[in-house]
Amino acid sequence: MPNPSFPLRRLSLEAIVDMLRGHQLRITKNRLEIVSILLRADRPLSLEEIHERAAGDGQASDYATVFRIMTLLENLGIAQKVNMNRGCSYYELLNPNQHHDHLICTECGKVTLMINSCPVSSVERTIEKKYGFSHVRHSLEFFGECPDCNDDYR
Amino acid sequence: MPNPSFPLRRLSLEAIVDMLRGHQLRITKNRLEIVSILLRADRPLSLEEIHERAAGDGQASDYATVFRIMTLLENLGIAQKVNMNRGCSYYELLNPNQHHDHLICTECGKVTLMINSCPVSSVERTIEKKYGFSHVRHSLEFFGECPDCNDDYR
DNA sequence: ATACATGCAAACATTTTGCTTTGGC
C-alpha cells in the first residue's frame, strides 16, 4: 500500500498530511487529531490511550475510528506497532530520519527511548543477503527493571 | 519467582522436570506433554497450536490448562513469549546455552531461527550501566519477505 | 453530488478467572 511517490521525508503534521493527500485520502478532524496526539507522545500509546487523549479535547472520537486510523497509518508506513509484551498493541509514529529502540521496565512500564544507538540496523542488509529476504526491518526491545523499581539493595 | 537454587542448565525434559520438582511443583501428564511438544517444536507456537498438538496424542487437554502451564513456564523462566506481530501470543522454550533471534516472513509467516549470530546480547550489560537498569534481556525480531514470497521479480 | 470516513452496535478472538472435581505426592 505505501506509495513510493509520496514518501514520508520528515516527521511533521504537514508531511503526514501531504502523504495522506498523495494517497487520495481525506484530511479529517479525527485523523489530524490522532496524528497530533502521536506527535506529542513521548512513548508508544495503546489504542485506548489514544482514544482517551482524543476525548480530552472535546467529545470522544469513536474507538473503532481510532482503530481504523491506526491501521491506516500502519499500512502507510507512517506508524508501527511496538512490542511492549502486554495484552494490547502499542503504536508510535515512524521517524524516517531517526531510528530508536525501546528500553521498557517490566515493573512500572516506563519506556526509555534509545536514540541513535541501534546495534542492529546495519545487520539488516546482511540478513537480506544471507537469507534471501527482502524489505527486512526489525523490532528490538530491551526489558529490565528500572532504577526506581529495582529493589535488590533495599 | 525463578528460584536461583534450581537453575535450568540445559534444555531437556529431565532438566525441566527437575526444575519443576525444585519448586515443589507437581509432575503431571499435561505438563510433561506440553513441555515435550515445545521441545519438539521448531518455531514458537501459539496457545491454540499447543492445544491442538496436545489433543493429537489422545483426548484434548483443556485450553485453560495450556494457558496456565505456559504462564507457569514463563514465570519460571523456562519459556518466553515471542513477538510475532500477530493477534495472539507465541511461546518457545528458553535455551540457557544457546540464544537465538527470529526472522519472520510477513507474508507466509515462516520463521527462521538465527542461531549464534545475535548482535545484541553484548549490549545488555552496557545498557544496565548506562541506564541503571537491572536484569536486562531483549526481544529482537526481524521481519521481511522470504524468497518464496518476494514477488519483486515475477 | 459523490464517495470516503465516522459513529454506533454487535460480533469475534483471545485471554483470564471461579469453582468443582481429579490425581500427584
Added chain:
DNA sequence: GCCAAAGCAAAATGTTTGCATGTAT
C-alpha cells in the same frame, strides 16, 4: 488424605466488522 492441578464454564478484555449517517472533496 491433602492440596495442587485440571476440567468446565463463564467472564473479561481487546480487536474487528456491518451498516446507516455525516462530511471532505
